[in-house]
Every structure is written in C-alpha cells, then in structure tokens.
Amino acid sequence: MERRTFLGTLSAPVLAACAVCMGACSKSASGSSGAVSANFTIDLSTALTSVGSSMVQAGVIVVRLAAGNVPASFTAVQVACTHEGTAINYNAPGTNFVCPLHGSTFTTSGAVTLGPASTSLKQYTITINGTTMTVTG
Numbered sequence: 001m002e003r004r005t006f007l008g009t010l011s012a013p014v015l016a017a018c019a020v021c022m023g024a025c026s027k028s029a030s031g032s033s034g035a036v037s038a039n040f041t042i043d044l045s046t047a048l049t050s051v052g053s054s055m056v057q058a059g060v061i062v063v064r065l066a067a068g069n070v071p072a073s074f075t076a077v078q079v080a081c082t083h084e085g086t087a088i089n090y091n092a093p094g095t096n097f098v099c100p101l102h103g104s105t106f107t108t109s110g111a112v113t114l115g116p117a118s119t120s121l122k123q124y125t126i127t128i129n130g131t132t133m134t135v136t137g
C-alpha cells in the first residue's frame, strides 16, 4: 500500500477519535460553576459559635473565621467545587477550602490557590443583626 493511500484511510478515524477526545477534554476543563442564589438566615446563638466551625446550607458553606458577631468574622462561599461540583470542606488549620476529589484549594474568599479548578468560588454577602446572620447573593 502506498504511503499516501495508507494515510488517507487513517485520517477520518483519527480525526473522529480526536474530536471525541477534545469533547471529553473540553468538558473537564470547563467544569461546572455550581454557584447558587442564596437568601437564608442563621441563628448565631446556636450555630457557628466556635472559630473554625462551619456549616452547609442551601448550597453555601459558611465558616466562622474569628470571634465576634460581625460580618468580617465569617465567610460564605458556594459549597460546590468549580471544577466538577464536589462539595468542598473548610480546612481550619490551613484557613482555606479544600476539594476532596482532586485537591483544588481556595482562599476564604473563594479564589483558587491550587487547581485543577480554575474558577473562583462565588462569595456571598453576610449581614448580621444581633445574633441573626443573613446570607445573600
């Protein structure tokens, strides 16, 4: 078989295989946002009472970073990793968020510090009135 004929018979299947591969790769690279809209309250007299504690509600993970019932003492970000949607965890010793599936890490404000995730977590607005925290965004 001539070289040109041989390559001609390969090109269509090879191109089809590449198209399949590129489709799979682009799905993995684009990931999922996982961001939700939120509007809920938390009673700070019973929840998030200790520094480093966290809770998940309505697709949002809320963490107490410091003492005091002021917004700067907390953070609230989407719980779904922006890579493939796995629920992230708060890592108190590192003061960051860690995804258990592929190891992406995020700052407490949601910025990516280690991939494969490439998109920041959505951060929500926190307001506090007395012992009632409201999370919106």
Ligand code: FES
Pocket (backbone or CB within 6 Å): 081, 082, 083, 084, 085, 086, 099, 100, 101, 102, 103, 104, 115, 116, 117
């Ligand atoms: S799902 Fe892959 S790093 Fe989170």
